[in-house]
Amino acid sequence: MNQTFHKINEDITSYIKNLEEKYQHDSSQITEMAIQFISGRLEYVKEKFESIPDISAEDEIFYFKNIKCHLLALLQYYYMVQKIEIKKPAIPLRKIKKYYLKALYRIKSKISDNHFFYNYYKTNSNKLDQQFFRRLKNDFFLPNADMIIDIDKRYTTPSVSIFAKVEALEMTRHYLKKKIKSFTRSSTIIQEKKSxxxxxxxxxxxxxxxxxxxxxxxxxxxxxxxxxxxxxxxxxxxxxxxxxxxxxxxxxxxxxxxxxxxxxxxxxxxxxxxxxxxxxxx
Structure with a gap:
């Protein structure tokens, strides 16, 4: 299970790196292709997991906590980046920076709303893994805004979507901080050169x-x-x-x-x- 996780991580990291080198600043192309690739990897590991007849509790926890959570988080992350970049103003740089700062504030607010799960994720705690990452005996229903989602117990656990969201928020937070830093630097250079x-x-x-x-x-x-x-x-x-x-x-x-x-x-x-x-x- 560990080998599967590391191999998938290496594949995704290598693929994303090639995308970024090929398409440079074309974020729409990068996010779209990344989403397609990660979706394919997710389907692959789901099929592999389902083919294991008698999986141990340890491997079950590892799969849901480290593999499925991470892949779902990557999907959510690229969806969030895609949405952020589509709505980004074209000019000037000060407006772009302000836009990213507002987006960062919203992300931090969402992280704060999920502070318990965020702390559990950041500290790599395992105290409640049995409750969070073991499948239930029966299907369960998850309230989501105006609808109730039926979750099939065979393929997920009650907390996978929550931890995937938390990890995606953390990745998006880093993305926005990096963007703000780069735009601040670019703005300074341009201001110095303006005539x-x-x-x-x-x-x-x-x-x-x-x-x-x-x-x-x-x-x-x-x-x-x-x-x-x-x-x-x-x-x-x-x-x-x-x-x-x-x-x-x-x-x-x-x-x-x-x-x-x-x-x-x-x-x-x-x-x-x-x-x-x-x-x-x-």
């Missing part, structure tokens, strides 16, 4: 430039995603580009000179080079 420069061309021209830079892969060895680049320029120039993907659609729909702004930049630079050459070599 009186203002973007005075049109927003469409800036969007055309952003798409060109992203297409050329000039940031982070081509790994920076479009949203990250757009957010950076919006913060630097204190602009709201709105639905820049819609503007790009309009750029694509141009009948003539689709890269109008970039072409004008090229023409201006070529003219400057020629003018400079003529001054040096009259």
């Amino acid at each position: 009186k420069l203002k973007w005075t061309a049109s927003k469409a021209d800036l969007i055309e430039s952003i798409y060109a830079l992203h297409s050329s892969g000039v940031f982070n060895n081509g790994k920076a995603d479009l949203k990250e680049i757009a957010e950076y320029f919006q913060e630097v120039f204190d602009l709201d580009l709105g639905q820049y993907n819609r503007v790009f659609f309009d750029i694509r729909a141009r009948k003539n000179n689709k890269t109008k702004f970039l072409d004008s930049l090229k023409d201006s630079l070529v003219k400057r080079i020629k003018d400079t050459d003529s001054e040096i070599f009259p």
Whole structure:
């Protein structure tokens, strides 16, 4: 049972690491694929557990406490992260930081509401494992908001969902603290570099430039995603580009000179080079 747990943990850790390296700041892609993968691992261990004819009390407790709880917690964690990131404001950084701080406050409040189970989880206590992680003889009913959920005793225990929730909340708390720290650092760097420069061309021209830079892969060895680049320029120039993907659609729909702004930049630079050459070599 221990070997199964460690193997699954290694598989998930390796898979998530590869996802984060591949998709970088695309949290929607990371969370969606992580949820699918973990769901598959959960089904696998459930089938493996059910195939054991006479499982010992020790293994039963280990399975529900360390394997099933952990996998359910990971699922809940990625669902929570997905929800948090979907609702996150685009700009400016101070609003994003404030948003994360509010989310962190809500998570801490939920942890406080479950302080007994949280302390049991954090201290890795085993005093009540027999009550928490052994299956009951009969099915039981769990009240949940406006409905009653029928829990099948063959596949879970009364406390699995509670401890999974607590672990998920703790992981989300760490995620938000890390985010807040990174945004605080980014905000400081940007504030230090801010000048009186203002973007005075049109927003469409800036969007055309952003798409060109992203297409050329000039940031982070081509790994920076479009949203990250757009957010950076919006913060630097204190602009709201709105639905820049819609503007790009309009750029694509141009009948003539689709890269109008970039072409004008090229023409201006070529003219400057020629003018400079003529001054040096009259």
